[in-house]
Amino acid sequence: MKTSIIRSLSIIIISALFCKSPTYAQSGDQILDGIGETGLIARYIFDGTTKDWSRNNLHATLQNNSETYAADEKFKNVLSLSNGSYLSLPEATLNGIESLSITTWIYLNSTENNPYLFDFGSREDSHFFATPKAKQTDGFEAALTKNGTTVSETTIASLESKKWVHLAVVIDFPSQSFNTYLDGELAATKKASDLDLSTIFNADSNKLLIGNSLSAKGTSLDALLHDFRIYRIPLSKTQVARIYQNSSKTGETVVNERAEPEDNLPVFEDTIPQLYNRYLTAVSDVIVETVVGQLPRLPRFVEGSYKLPVGAPQVRVLWPAPEDNSSVLKPGTYTITGRVSGTDFKPTATVIVKDTDAHDTPNRTLEPFQLNEVSLDANALGKDSKFIENRDKFINTLAETNPDSFLYMFRNAFGQEQPDGAEPLGVWDTQETKLRGHATGHYLTAIAQAYSSTTYDKKLHQKFENTMNYMVNTLYDLSQLSGKAKSTGADFVSDPSAVPMGPGKSSYDSDLSETGIRTDYWNWGSGYISAYPPDQFIMLENGAKYGGQEDRVWAPYYTLHKILAGLIDVYEVSGNEKALEVAEGMAEWVHTRLSKLPTETLITMWNTYIAGEFGGINESLAHLYRITGKPEYLKTAQLFDNIKVFYGDAEHAHGLAKNVDTYRGLHANQHIPQIVGALELYRNSESPEYYHIADNFWYKTKNDYMYSIGGVAGARNPANAECFVAQPATLYENGLSAGGQNETCGTYNMLKLTRGLFFYKQQPELMDYYERALYNQILASVAEDSPANTYHIPLRPGSKKQFSNADMSGFTCCNGTALESSTKLQNSIYFKSVDNKALFVNLFVPSTLNWTEKDIIIKQETAFPHKDHSTFTIEGKGKFSLNIRIPGWAKNGVELKINGKIQNTSIEPDTYLNVERKWKNGDTVELKMPFSFHLDPIMDQENIASLFYGPVLLAAQESEPRTDFRKITLDASDLGKTISGNPEKLEFKIDGVVYKPFYETYDRHSVYLDVTLN
Ligand SMILES: [Zn+2]
Structure with missing residues (x-):
């Protein structure tokens, strides 16, 4: 008791x-309604436009009529469809989806049979559709049909006309269920076995209609519509109810509300010890030192004693996570109590708070090699490594791109003609997307890296050099236009902090449409460069939030970071001075504006969701300071703290x-x-x-x-x-x-x-x-x-x-x-010390390092991770210390040979093995690190774990969607005991199910498993 x-x-x-x-x-x-925005594909509010309100810019087009809107008591201004008018959505709207949810408000005008609310598919007989007055039932019907056969349907007996109703239709792929909601309540649900949408949608031939049917059989809709949304996630009951409630309120379009997690993952008893915790008999306490003001760093793993098995890992401790440092404001000693998931163990940490200055911070002692100093080689089995495979997919496609596509929106912003054959990019770089230009920044970095990396192919190398120069020349010419008179004697504004509103406009706005965009670059201040006018920067200073409307912004400094980073990368690999000049011009523009703002404004800006997202622009500006030595760039970087x-x-x-x-x-x-x-x-x-x-x-x-x-x-x-x-x-x-x-x-x-x-x-x-x-x-x-x-x-x-x-x-x-x-996969295999006296080998990848300062070449031959050993051969001679990483997973005994001789040193996992000597030409170092199976559990639910073999995560290959975790039982003392397979191919079987490296998994997978040890 x-x-x-x-x-x-x-x-x-x-x-x-x-x-x-x-x-x-x-x-x-x-x-929005407690649903992360990546779940939202498109949203059409229909309050005077058929534009997509989401960031995806999947604008709808009205067919057969001009747009008609009606004044409405409930929603003010709504879309009115009648006389055969309907909407079509871009083909790509439903690409690559598994689940699908549609929600909308509808006010039916006519009681005529068989009008289509929506009809989505690539063929008339394979489609997903809904009709508010189905012929047979007279009620609302939503159905998925494949090759003329109904796979699943839900019906609601009747749908009132002349009244606003809220509908939601949800295809939940993992649970294989089809649900319909009326006014936020579940009205019909069906289980189905073939809800695979990939067989009815085809990226090139989709027809996606609102208010009409794909065939001539259906009638077009006579109704008012408001707030039509498409989600790529299966909306839950609570989510649908919340969307209904929130959108019922007139004028409310955005609701900032945070939901409790949906209980749609399996729930486990939190008092049952899982995995190795089942065998725990004791958990160590720890003593940690810190200094006044600094919260202690508590070890997340401590030593444990186990009843069984040999080789059980350290114990994960869950410590409380304070929201301030009030516990360490005075010197002294205090105790923190942690817990171990699923158990009653309460390890403690004794914290000694010392009254001294914060500990020293380290100096930068290592440097990377240039990309052109490390080349990727075929592996020891004569095959391309995964690194080469992926590099080639990117580099070869990158070489085929047209740089004019990446310059399109820059020329458009500056009101310039497009060269022949120039096509704009899609997705987040379209005409009206407020992030346009971001891809151009990544592109600059990628071609700079590709240029540096392709020393193995002269033609490619030359091609990337030409592309780099062309890109920079164009951007340079555009940036030179900013803030200067268009013609002699004409007006201009060179001061970045004095940029006026666009001609004829009464506010700053983010309208980037063909007709709405301002192109008066002479007013934008000297040095300005971006793929849109300066308004978004100014609007953010004035408090604009993130969103699709013209008074909202996306993330102007995020885009700018990509552009600056790209220009700096081009400068670093090629010495292109124009690239540096463009970057500096814009850095000065930013400095002029931001240095005038009060700190409070900056705090607000950088804490505004997405709108204040600035990527790593602080890194680029500090880097620019390092290159140029101009202190205002460092100051500007710090304004982004x-x-x-x-x-x-x-x-x-x-x-x-x-x-x-x-x-x-x-x-x-x-x-x-x-x-x-x-x-x-x-x-x-x-x-x-x-x-x-x-x-x-x-x-x-x-x-x-x-x-x-x-x-x-x-x-x-x-x-x-x-x-x-x-x-x-x-x-x-x-x-x-x-x-x-x-x-x-x-x-x-x-x-x-x-x-x-x-x-x-x-x-x-x-x-x-x-x-x-x-x-x-x-x-x-x-x-x-x-x-x-x-x-x-x-x-x-x-x-x-x-x-x-x-x-x-x-x-x-x-x-x-x-x-x-x-385009930089080889960049972290090797590092060198700043004094060139030490080499660090971090990764086991077939490759050749050309250490130019030492005139030494090091060849790493390996078939890792298909084989567990690597051989390093040194060409040239010289003294240096060789430091090779011994991974944390290498717990099965590491073997080292130098020039063929086994070395009798004990080598611990999770260290760097150090060999210091005068190396001679032809010296070899061989390392063998046998792989073993190990588990990586989720800290607060340890039975849910991933299976690794050495560094490679093995994913269960699944043939079907599932809602529960795949259950496996493994031997606690020897995980591999019941795992069969071929280590060289990295293909294994547990209970007849195939496990492959996650990096070679392209179909359905389970990365987390429900693991029992016995
Ligand atoms: Zn991302």
């Missing part, structure tokens, strides 16, 4: 301490600089590049706070927010697939968003930060992370036979990767960073 009381008490305490998951808001419209996240508040009370997690719940990729910028600021300013910010952020993000593939975004709470979870170390409770996880550009930036930190401090865990994310996300983000690549990489059971942009004609953020990732 007594025991049980204590037990329940302790559970209550634990709940109070840990189970609260408040959300952290950024201002601005982060969430995200004070709230870095320092807690304007008084610098705490923040990341003092190890406080200030970024929980925030947009992941809005913030990761800011941290990369902080590290570059440390390099140039030597202010130690910047180092602490970067170092603390990395440790927290890797340990508290990372999925097994290395990605870090994907929250259910807050409900936004692009955000960090609302509370650290709650990935199962608050993560695994149905809208996707692991936004790929976020991982690109995490890799950049990781290697940047390694230049300062050679911690093996940094390059362990690098290897994990490189193999299991970056290499895994590219399609099988084209450079198409991923946005999110979903890790719910039975998910599938979606790839886009095979022909490089339309870019999202992740398509942009993919261009960069795959």
